[in-house]
Amino acid sequence: MKNLVWVIAAVLLVACKEDPKNIAILNVEDYDSFLDTSERGTFNEATTTVDFWSKRLRPDTTGVGDLAPLAGGYEQLFQQTGKGEYLVMAEELYRKGWEISANNKDGFARHLAHNYVSQHRFSEAYELLNETLNTPSNKHQTKLMLFDVAMEVGEYNKAYEYLNEVTDMSDYNYLIRLSKWSDYKGNLDDAIRFMEKAREIADSRDSKPLKIWTYSNLGDYYGHAGMISKSYEMYLQTLKLQPDNAYVKKGLAWIAYAADDNTEEAHRILDSVMVYHSIPDYHLLKSEIYEYEGFLAKAEMEQKRFVEAIEAGNYGTMYNAYLIEYYSESNPSKAVQLAKEELTNRKTPEAYHLLALSELKSNNPTLALQIIEDYVKGKTFEPMALYHSALVYKANQKYDEVESIKKELMEASFELGPLLMREINEL
Amino acid sequence: MMKKTKLFAVIGGLGIAVLSVFLLAADHIDAPAVAGTTVDIADLYAFEGDNPNNTVLVATLQGPLQPGNVTENATFDEDVLIEFNIDNNGDFVEDLVIQAIRRDSIMYFFGPSAVDAADSGLASDIYVDDMVGQVEISSTTETITATNNGMTFFAGPRRDAFYFDFNRFNEIVSGAAAPEGFFPPADASDFFESLNVLAIVVEVPNSMLGDAPPHVGGAVGINGLPNAYNVWVSAKRKQ
Amino acid sequence: MKIYRIKFIVLAICTSLLFVQCADDDDNGNVIEQANCEDGIMNGDEEGVDCGGSCEPCIGSLDFSGTFSQVDIMGRPGVNTVFSGSDNVKNDFNNSIVSDRASFQPTFEATLEAYHDVYGDALGVTLDYETNILGLDAPTFTTVLAQFDALQVAPDATTTYFDGVNALTGRTLGDDVIDISLTLMFGGTTGTRFDGNNDTPQLTSDGVGPGDRDFTLPFPYMESPVEPE
Numbered sequence: 001m002k003n004l005v006w007v008i009a010a011v012l013l014v015a016c017k018e019d020p021k022n023i024a025i026l027n028v029e030d031y032d033s034f035l036d037t038s039e040r041g042t043f044n045e046a047t048t049t050v051d052f053w054s055k056r057l058r059p060d061t062t063g064v065g066d067l068a069p070l071a072g073g074y075e076q077l078f079q080q081t082g083k084g085e086y087l088v089m090a091e092e093l094y095r096k097g098w099e100i101s102a103n104n105k106d107g108f109a110r111h112l113a114h115n116y117v118s119q120h121r122f123s124e125a126y127e128l129l130n131e132t133l134n135t136p137s138n139k140h141q142t143k144l145m146l147f148d149v150a151m152e153v154g155e156y157n158k159a160y161e162y163l164n165e166v167t168d169m170s171d172y173n174y175l176i177r178l179s180k181w182s183d184y185k186g187n188l189d190d191a192i193r194f195m196e197k198a199r200e201i202a203d204s205r206d207s208k209p210l211k212i213w214t215y216s217n218l219g220d221y222y223g224h225a226g227m228i229s230k231s232y233e234m235y236l237q238t239l240k241l242q243p244d245n246a247y248v249k250k251g252l253a254w255i256a257y258a259a260d261d262n263t264e265e266a267h268r269i270l271d272s273v274m275v276y277h278s279i280p281d282y283h284l285l286k287s288e289i290y291e292y293e294g295f296l297a298k299a300e301m302e303q304k305r306f307v308e309a310i311e312a313g314n315y316g317t318m319y320n321a322y323l324i325e326y327y328s329e330s331n332p333s334k335a336v337q338l339a340k341e342e343l344t345n346r347k348t349p350e351a352y353h354l355l356a357l358s359e360l361k362s363n364n365p366t367l368a369l370q371i372i373e374d375y376v377k378g379k380t381f382e383p384m385a386l387y388h389s390a391l392v393y394k395a396n397q398k399y400d401e402v403e404s405i406k407k408e409l410m411e412a413s414f415e416l417g418p419l420l421m422r423e424i425n426e427l
Numbered sequence: 428m429m430k431k432t433k434l435f436a437v438i439g440g441l442g443i444a445v446l447s448v449f450l451l452a453a454d455h456i457d458a459p460a461v462a463g464t465t466v467d468i469a470d471l472y473a474f475e476g477d478n479p480n481n482t483v484l485v486a487t488l489q490g491p492l493q494p495g496n497v498t499e500n501a502t503f504d505e506d507v508l509i510e511f512n513i514d515n516n517g518d519f520v521e522d523l524v525i526q527a528i529r530r531d532s533i534m535y536f537f538g539p540s541a542v543d544a545a546d547s548g549l550a551s552d553i554y555v556d557d558m559v560g561q562v563e564i565s566s567t568t569e570t571i572t573a574t575n576n577g578m579t580f581f582a583g584p585r586r587d588a589f590y591f592d593f594n595r596f597n598e599i600v601s602g603a604a605a606p607e608g609f610f611p612p613a614d615a616s617d618f619f620e621s622l623n624v625l626a627i628v629v630e631v632p633n634s635m636l637g638d639a640p641p642h643v644g645g646a647v648g649i650n651g652l653p654n655a656y657n658v659w660v661s662a663k664r665k666q
Numbered sequence: 667m668k669i670y671r672i673k674f675i676v677l678a679i680c681t682s683l684l685f686v687q688c689a690d691d692d693d694n695g696n697v698i699e700q701a702n703c704e705d706g707i708m709n710g711d712e713e714g715v716d717c718g719g720s721c722e723p724c725i726g727s728l729d730f731s732g733t734f735s736q737v738d739i740m741g742r743p744g745v746n747t748v749f750s751g752s753d754n755v756k757n758d759f760n761n762s763i764v765s766d767r768a769s770f771q772p773t774f775e776a777t778l779e780a781y782h783d784v785y786g787d788a789l790g791v792t793l794d795y796e797t798n799i800l801g802l803d804a805p806t807f808t809t810v811l812a813q814f815d816a817l818q819v820a821p822d823a824t825t826t827y828f829d830g831v832n833a834l835t836g837r838t839l840g841d842d843v844i845d846i847s848l849t850l851m852f853g854g855t856t857g858t859r860f861d862g863n864n865d866t867p868q869l870t871s872d873g874v875g876p877g878d879r880d881f882t883l884p885f886p887y888m889e890s891p892v893e894p895e
Contacts, residue, residue: 045496045497048493048495048496048894049493049497052493052494052495052894053493058594062594062598062603063594063618064593064594064597064598065593065594065597065618066594069493100597100598100601100603101597101601102597102598102600102601102602102751103597103600103747103750103751104750106756136751136752136753136756137753137756138756138757139753139756139757140757170664170665170666201506204505204506204665205504205505205506205507206502206504206505207502207504208500208502466737466738467738468738468739468740470740470743471740471741471743471817471837472837472838472839473817473819473825473836473837474819474825474826474836474837474838474839475824475825475836476885477884477885482819482821482825483885483887485839485886485887485888492891494891494892494893494894494895495893495894498891498892507734508734512764512816514764514816518765519764519765519813519814519816520763520764520765528730530728530729530730535728535730547763548736548763549735549736549761549763550733550734550735550736551733551734551736552732552733552734553730553731553732553734555730567890567891567893568890570886570890572885572886579885581885581886584891585886585888585889585890585891586879586888586889586890586891586892588839588840588876588879588881588888588889589743589843590842590844590874590875590876590877590879591844591872591874592872592873592874595872595873596844596872599781599784599869600748600751600781600784601784602784602787602788605784605785605787605788605789605867606785606788606789606867607867607868608785608860608862608866608867608868608869609848609862609868609869609871609872609873610868610872610873611862611868611873612873612874612875614873615872615873615874616874617874617875617877620877621892622892623891623892626886626888628885628886628887628888630885633821633822636821639819639820639821639822642818642820642834642835643810643814643816643818644818644834646814647802647806647809647810648801648802648806649800649801649802649834652818652820652833652834652835653820653822653823653835654820654821654822655818655819655820655821655823655834655835655836656818656819656820656821657741657764657814657816657817657818657819658741658816658817658818658819659739659740659741659764659815659816659817660739660740660741661736661738661739661740662736662737662738662739663734663735663736663737664734664735664737665732665733665734665735666732666733666734666735
């Protein structure tokens with residue numbers, strides 16, 4: 001055991017140097033074994049779970065106790081395969097439970113709301129939770145979820161109220177939300193600090209699911225903060241716990257592309273994931289990388305596959321944000337229409353900047369500017385929102401604003417990636 | 428692109444991975460504040476041991492667990508203290524506690540420790556000086572027990588002993604089964620028959636628990652019952 | 667725990683090496699020393715001889731500090747299951763102490779009556795709880811459930827929840843606590859008020875027994891876990 005420590009220390013030795021130029025972050029030996037796609041432990045567990053509870057469920061699905069575990073199995077299957085129909089199956093089971101449960105309606109309501117969030121049906125989730133709060137309900141749990149959903153629909157003041165009603169610095173559930181709130185307020189240092197505290201709890205409890213969740217999210221945060229080696233280390237730790245975690249493999253591919261300028265490796269990692277995890281996102285990332293490499297025909301092909309995959313899958317409105325961006329170039333009026341739909345679901349700065357982008361591309365720069373100034377400026381620190389704001393300012397000859405955003409975005413170069421940075425430099 | 432919006436979706440996803448699988452949980456449907464977490468108490472048993480001078484205390488946790496890898500992967504939470512509370516003077520305030528908590532692959536036991544009135548209630552520290560024994564946590568295939576200081580210990584996965592047509596019960600109380608009521612034995616089905624739980628078992632000599640008080644039944648007119656301790660189990664999370 | 671410790675150490679090592687490495691650029695190839703958990707001396711990151719650090723923890727060094735706060739509690743079986751349909755039970759029961767539960771009694775009594783109403787409505791009659799076989803009326807019965815929620819455990823008598831002769835002296839693994847609870851809730855004075863006979867609904871037995879469970883085993887008395895089919 002002790003030798004292992006030294007091995008890890010030696011490996012980390014590279015990692016703890018603060019990313020000097022020309023030294024790659026990724027080390028293939030660290031993660032190559034995790035790319036072996038025959039390792040499908042989590043998927044197999046989800047399949048076993050679904051088989052087990054399906055057999056028990058009565059044909060008329062009236063067995064209330066079997067519904068939630070079976071639905072949980074389907075949601076795991078969704079996570080492991082990216083197939084939207086599993087989410088819909090879980091939704092139906094949770095709704096059935098919510099309808100027939102005598103004493104635990106609120107538990108099912110929270111699960112159903114959760115499922116709606118996964119499907120990006122935020123307004124429905126918000127309505128359901130608000131309704132539930134006024135019936136016999138575990139208020140603490142319901143408020144934790146109301147915070148999540150209020151953030152989604154842009155009700156930030158309400159979200160903050162709920163957050164303050166569940167304050168407990170020793171509670172993992174509170175800390176991860178406090179972290180999210182800090183991130184929303186643009187305070188990434190605090191966001192990281194609270195997520196690190198949550199990690200301490202996950203470690204102290206020695207809880208594998210919580211560790212997986214916390215490590216992967218912390219990896220993202222470190223990436224946002226430009227601490228790419230730390231991000232990499234968190235992703236590796238996640239993979240040690242869950243070798244088939246597709247999400248962090250995508251993170252590795254991003255590091256290969258955005259930090260190491262190793263597009264070949266990025267493609268290799270993505271290809272290994274796409275074999276078993278069929279969400280459309282990978283096509284989009286591959287398209288971006290191809291474009292960066294100058295393979296425009298391939299880039300276009302992947303973009304086409306991306307849209308086809310969304311249309312072929314049972315994803316509902318889950319990919320609207322991406323589609324708006326996509327159509328803003330090829331079909332701006334469709335983009336405007338989609339953005340307006342998205343706004344009925346969530347009135348967030350993230351939705352408004354997409355509307356502004358769509359209006360800009362529809363040759364309505366004045367309207368776009370008004371949207372940015374009314375609903376985006378100063379309300380979000382999300383780099384893509386800033387980038388789109390800069391595009392709008394530029395079209396309106398507001399060069400001072402463009403310059404100040406440009407300066408800010410330079411700090412997010414890793415998060416934005418080299419292709420976009422190239423465009424930002426040309427702003 | 429790696430956007431911050433990811434956190435939103437994944438907080439949504441947290442429950443999927445962690446919380447949703449066992450909505451049906453403690454007390455075999457507990458208040459969801461603790462449902463689906465590692466704090467759930469499923470059942471408490473207390474009975475005379477094979478040695479009639481001993482009492483056996485059993486707490487089952489985290490049920491119901493699906494057989495196979497879900498059971499194999501279930502672990503006692505290192506931040507959760509399980510306490511058997513014994514009231515031996517009839518005021519329903521604990522006078523003695525036996526505490527259990529996991530560290531690594533071992534379950535450690537403390538007590539029976541005398542509890543000052545000031546220390547009773549919702550918050551506890553571990554009676555570190557009263558460590559009485561430890562047992563390696565059993566796997567699904569190997570049963571490990573240990574005897575220290577006259578007490579015998581077990582911690583690990585077991586078949587759930589509890590039986591209940593839980594699904595029909597829900598239909599009864601929701602009104603869906605009115606006016607028939609429960610099924611006859613041929614049609615009824617035991618929800619927990621092929622499910623597991625995590626169990627902590629302690630066998631303790633009665634001599635370590637003090638004299639038992641008069642049975643509480645006498646307070647509500649049920650007379651003639653033998654003297655009896657009042658016993659309950661609590662799960663407490665580290666603050 | 668062990669993983670956590672290792673990581674902590676690794677970070678510490680990392681930081682110190684980082685300092686050397688990044689500040690000095692010295693050759694520090696001698697930092698790594700050989701040590702193991704069986705060499706009989708305290709070396710490496712050990713906190714005692716061959717224990718602590720990345721070895722097995724030293725007993726005395728285990729961390730049992732901190733204050734633990736109640737999140738779940740259980741005395742008699744089924745109390746929370748049966749009465750969890752109300753706001754105050756969902757939010758407060760598990761955070762309350764056994765001797766301070768008077769406020770739950772009215773909720774419990776209302777729930778008990780509501781369960782009877784379900785059947786009264788279905789049968790088109792007015793139904794109320796009837797004093798049970800132990801002679802407890804609704805307020806007394808629900809007071810016992812709310813305010814004395816503990817298992818009574820007799821050290822010098824047969825221990826059972828109810829075995830036909832003895833009652834409320836413990837709870838064995840095999841006791842049919844559900845049928846006993848149902849009988850106390852719906853059985854009325856005779857224990858057979860709603861037993862499925864005479865056109866009554868069956869509310870005093872859920873129809874399931876222990877099946878093939880074995881309750882005759884020695885310590886730990888419970889069966890090994892069920893294996894997957």
